[in-house]
Every structure is written in structure tokens, then in C-alpha cells.
Amino acid sequence: MSETDHLIIDDAIWEELIELTGGAATICYQCGSCTANCPWGLVSEETISVRSMIREAQLGLPLNTANLWLCTTCAYCEAYCPRGVTISDVILGLRQLAWHDRETPPGSPSLLWSVYWNNNPWSQPPSHRSIWAKDLELHYYDPAKHDVLLYIGCTSAYDRRAQMIAKAIVHLLRAAKVPFGVLKDDEPCCGEAVLSLGHRQYFQEVAEHAAHTLDEKGVHRMMVISPHCYDAFKNQNHFLDKRIEVTHYTTFIADLIDTEKLDLAKPIDGTVTYHDPCYLARRNQETQAARKILDAIPGLKLEEMERIGEDTLCCGAGGGRMWMETDPGMRFSDLRVHEAKATGANLLATACPFCLTCLEDSVKGDRTSGLIVKDVAEIAALSCVE
């Protein structure tokens, strides 16, 4: 006779999870929509059973970490959850437990240490944070002189490719004569990388420090480049003074076009398709601003992919996956490039440094695509005569 394993229910885990996730898992009634909708099902025969992870969490069963780190926190499952469970919060809560047991992916402690020592998750020297702008003569933010703080973020500050986004935004702001400043080497990390790996406790410390710095500098309005930093400041950082208005740069630039402060006059001949970043479209329902900018460019035609707006498909880099390896054949960005190709576009636009990296990697891997990947800001800057 075979014996079934006994279920061992751990009340301590249960209580801890409720505390960590604000009880998010308790309302799940196990319909399985999350499992069916998870984009991992698009790249593998076996989907991740998000439902069982939630069930195990509900029961307080010992942690099964196998699939825990695959989640990109793209929140596609949340959009389809009939009970409104904030599933990625549950997953991040489970990751927090994994930190207790030290069952985290290789390299993730180094990422946390890098934020601690270097104020960025990329192991880059803090003193190099503003080197990207050395020829731009940017002004240090002064609330008396500047309308808005341009928050660069770690990736756009250090990644040579992503630096081009920041440079394009500077070009646009100058063309529109917006008085803006930057915090140069004093710019604090938003901590989103830490949060995405589930270390909420340390995230709180980073968030508090960031909020304190922004407060000290007298910031009342900030424009953020990465949707990940944007979400961290707008929705996750509870220390931030509520009076500070946080805007994503696409919204800000679209407003400049609306109010006729920015004129995108130089025609760009071509067809563009736009990949919505999850952290902008799904987490913050911002889907129109980028399209408005692309639409304002003479000659440029927008062709939409199959999955757009709040239905967008993740590039694969959220939830800390930017710092983990994804096997070939399992990369969402490959699918996305395939979809982009099908629109007949020659330009693939996005508005997130992580999406840009992944999509560009996938385009390089697919020599037939003929696509050029650019950030919306870069395309707008090409069309903007200063």
C-alpha cells in the first residue's frame, strides 16, 4: 500500500504571509484564471501553477520555491482575477519568506548589497552616476528655479544604451523650454529592484531614504524615466510626501504637445508599433501618452500589435528577472518581436529601459526582423527641431 505524504500546515508561515501580503491570498477561491493567463504558458507546455502557489500560501504549506522566481510581476494574472487578489504581492511575500530561508537565486544578495553600497543595483560606482551628462551642462535641481525634477534612475544613469533615453528627454525638455533640474550624484535609488526580489523590509529602508532626500531637496514635482521607478515612487513608497507629484515622462511630454509647448515638426517616414511596458500600462493604466507622442510625429504611422494597452505582454524583465538568466526559447521578448514583425512596422517603440534591453536583444537574435528598437523619447527627439 502506498502512503500519501501528510500535509503539514505551518501556522507560523500562514500568519507571516497574511502580515506580509496584507491578507491578499485569503480571498482567492481557486478558480485558476491566474494559471491559465500567466504568460509563461506561452513559452512552455507546463504553465506555472500560480493557483497552487496561492493555495499553498493559504494553507501555510512549506515553501515550494521552484517557480517562485520565474514571476515577472507583470500582473497579467491580476487583471483577470475575478476576486481582485493582488497576486504579485503574494508572490513577493513568498519571496520575502525565501529570503528568511536564504533560498534566493544566485546573485540576488549581491544586488541588495550593491544598492546598499553603491546606491544602484548595477554594481556601479556612485561617483559615476552623472558621468552620462558631463557634456550636457544640466542644472542641479533648485525648487525656486525649476518646474520639475528629472529623475534619471539607475539604469538610465549607467547603462550606455539607456543613457540615450535620458539624453533624448533632456533634448525635448530644452526644446520646450521647460525649466528642470537633476540631482546628479545625489539622486537616490528608488529601490524597485530590491522590492521586485521580495525584500520588502530592505525596500522600506531604501524608500525612506529616497523620500527623505527628495523632501530635503524641496521637490514638488518629478518626472521619472523608468516605469519601474515610477511605480515605486507613485504606488510603493509610503514615505514620500503626498504633495510630490510623480509623473512618467511620456505623460509629461504628451502634455507639452497638448499645450503646444513642444512641436514635433520633422517628419519621420515609417511605421512604428508600440510595446506597452507592464509597469506603465497594467500597473498604472497609462497607455495613451506614448501613443499621443508617436501620433504627433508627421509621417509616422502607428500599427498596433495584437496585445496592447492593459493587455500587453511582458518583455520578461520585471520582478527582478532583469538580473536573472532566462533560457533561449523562453523569452517573452522573442514573442513580442515576432508580433511586432507581423505588423509590418520598421520601428519598435517602448517607454522603459528594461523593455528596451530585452526587445533589442531579441531583435539582435532575429536577423530577419529588420526592426529598430527605440524608446518613445528617442523617436520624439528625432522629430524635434530645437
Next chain:
Amino acid sequence: MVASLYSKESEKKDICIFLEHRGAGLAPVSLELLSKGRELASHAGWTLTGLLLGYQVAGAASEAFDYGADRVILIDNPKLELFTVDAYTHVAYQIIDVYRPGIFLLGATMDGRDLAGRLAVRLRTGLNADCTGLQLDVEEGRLVCEVSGFGGGILALIEMEKHRPQMATVRPGVFLPSKMSAVKSGQLIRPEIEIPDEIIRTRVVERVIGEGVDLTQAPVLVAGGRGVEGNFEMLNDLAQLLDGDYGATRPPVDDGFVERERQIGQTGVVCRPNLVIVCGISGAFHFVVGIQEAETIIAINSDRDAPIFEYADYCIVGDVHEIIPLLIKALREDRVAERPA
């Protein structure tokens, strides 16, 4: 702060090196440390001691003399055949307590780091980890350790004022090994130290020697990207000639030209070699973080505007398939010329 077990006043003017052995001979890092230790000791008028733990490793002692040791303390015991941190700490602690060296150095290897941390706590002394330079202040008898921090942005010089021994682990490949020109012999000391069974809490069940790919330890790296078009044999030839190893960016790994263990970058291995030759790699940021702390970066790329050139110390604009064979040929000819007739 707790005082160390012995003080500066009771130290011996001696630099002691923890000797690691691999097969027949000493590990490269041990030879490097002996050579640097000899230089420091001679300059200050100190002695240089090697601490050799193992089983049937007496042969390695003579190699230590060749590289400048005045004496070697050898503990030859079957229980020390394979490294266990319990047994090694137990023995090293007792030796240090008796011989009281002013300085105790280890290689920043797997075993060296493991042993150093535990030993430092037991001796109540400090430990400078992963040093990239050593100086000895002769007057004060103080070891000045160079440690690079904050992603290489800051170089810290760290001294230990009162605590002894002054312990440090040193990054492999930092110092050059140099053999003594004259034949040198030294004193071999073989103290008796008992190793009770109960202190060893680990049991070696099986020892598996893998392919041995560990790019983090290679002093010279040749890295290839998409531009190499799968010709990693060529890169390996070059790496072998330079006593190094070869690695790759993600695309050649994805395409199956190279195994995943050789992937360099944010999601692969982060390396700090003395020299890296970057071939046919455009320089995406997530690759660059894996090599930017190398001492010297040479980049070869046919695209003059490739971002990799911004990080490189030497930039070669050209086709890797032309340049590397020429480099290999030149190195081979050089080797032949060097060989005594």
C-alpha cells in the same frame, strides 16, 4: 573592541603564508604570495614562513623554499588530506598561537576565504578581505592592505593598529610569482598536533572534479561575442598561450557554441582578470558589468562606434578573424624565440 589573543608587543617579526597545494605542487596564488612575502620580508628584515597542511605533501615544501620561504611548518596528517574548515582551523589556530607571526596571509580562494574568516574570529583579530595590494610599513611593522570597494570607484588602504596577526586574503593573480635565483634551502618544522575526530563536523562523501570552469579565477580572459561567429577554438588557442581562459557573451551561449558556465555578465559570471581581450562584442551594458573591473581591457571590433571602445584601455578596429590569428602567430613565434637552445 576585544583584544586579539596576542598583542603587537608579543608578535614575531614574521610573515606567514597559508600554502595551498593542488596535486603535486603549490597553487599559483601561494607562489604569488610567497614571492610578495619574500619581497616585503627582505625589505623589513623579517622572516618568511609557509604553513603547509595536508597529507603526503612534504614535496611541496621544497617548492616553497624555491619561492623564498625561510622555513616551512608542515603538518602531515591523513585528516588533512582534503580541506575541511574544522580541521584546518583547529591546526592553523594552534600553529599561529605558538609561532605568533606578525602577518598571516591567505589566497582569496574558496578554501582560503573559508579558513580566513573562521580563523580571524578565533584569533580575535581583523581580516582584510580580497586585497589587491600589500605594503609593509617597516618602522611600525604595520601591513597596509589595498582594498577596492564601491565597484572599484574607491581604493581603500586599511591598516590594523593593535590586533595581531594582521590577516589578509589576497586576490589571485595580483602579484607575480618569482622563483629565487639561487638555490635556497630552509628549515622544515614538523610540529605534532592532534586532531580529535569529534571536531571535524563534515565528512567528505565523494570528491568530484568538474570540468573546472571558473572564469573568476582566470588572470587572463579572452571573451567572444556574436562577432566571433562561433569560432571559440581560436579564442581558446589565444587564451592558452596567455595562460588564461575564454568566455562569451549571451548570444554564443544561446547558440550552443559555448557552455553556460562561460557566460560573462550580469546574469553570468562577474570577473576581475588582470587582462581581458574582448572580441567581436559590441558592449551591451549587461555584459560590460562582467568585465569592467579588469585591470586592462583590450577590445577588438570591426565597428568603430561600438560602445565597448568606451570602456577599453586599448581599442583595435578590425576583424577578429584576421587579428586574432596574427596575434596567435606572433605569440607562438615569441615563445619559440624565448626557448633556450
